[in-house]
Amino acid sequence: MLSYEPGGSVAHRLDPRSKLLVQCGFAAAAFAYTTPRGLSALTGLALCLLAAARTAPHRALWEFRFVFPFLLAVPLLDGLALTRGVWFVAADAVPAALASYRVVLVALVAAAYVRTTPVRDSRAAVQWAVPGRTGQFLGMGVAFVFRFLPVLRADVGRIRDGYRARLGTERPVSERIRTLAVASFNRAFDRADRFALALRARCFCWNPTLPDLGFSRLDAPGIALGALLFAVAAYAVV
DSSP states (O other), rough: OOOOOOOOOOHHHHHHHHHHHHHHHHHHHHOOOOHHHHHHHHHHHHHHHHHHHOHHHHHHHHHHHGHHHHHHHHHHHBBBOOTTTBBBBBHHHHHHHHHHHHHHHHHHHHHHHHHHHHHHHHHHHHHHHHHHHHHHHHHHHHHHHHHHHHHHHHHHHHHHHHHHHGGGGSOHHHHHHHHHHEEEEEEEEHHHHHHHHHHHOOOOOOOOOOOOOOOOTTTHHHHHHHHHHHHHHHHHHE
16 A cells, blocks of 8 residues: 555546645645544545545555554543543543544545555656755655655564564563564665665666656646645634
């Protein structure tokens, strides 16, 4: 899910720049409207964007399952009130819960973008938006993250499978977490070294030939939606 998958959905046919505009506008609106009513409206919009990308919500949520413990821990910690004579105050946890839910919505829209946009198109869109060496650096970083993150996630999955096959699940939780973290970091550093060597071997350049980008009539609704989201977010701030 966290990598590009070819397809014929509406989102696949859009220009990456219009999709980036919608994604950034959605994030701005999500951080501007943190009320239950605002997040309910954004939930409906997120589901529509996932439908346009032919991406099942439960599949997207499953790909981000590793962040859920952190998103759940924040409202639980905010609701703790041991000094007030009670264990938990639900009213104190509501703002943090809404903030965590906002992050989930932004992640769903990001999953729809990543699934429908080739890495080279994303890099071309970033370098178009930010000219000069700065844009080249940002575009290069985006391309590296999109290509490298799925590999790292697959490595972590293989490490967990091997640890489970050796009855590592019988060990204490703290030891399991420490073992998985150390093995994952070692594998990541090893991948990074080999990746750097591969770039040098292929004479990596800062300004490669990127695909030509072009807007079509299908991008007009996306551009309008992105602009509307930014306007709504700006109105909330003002």
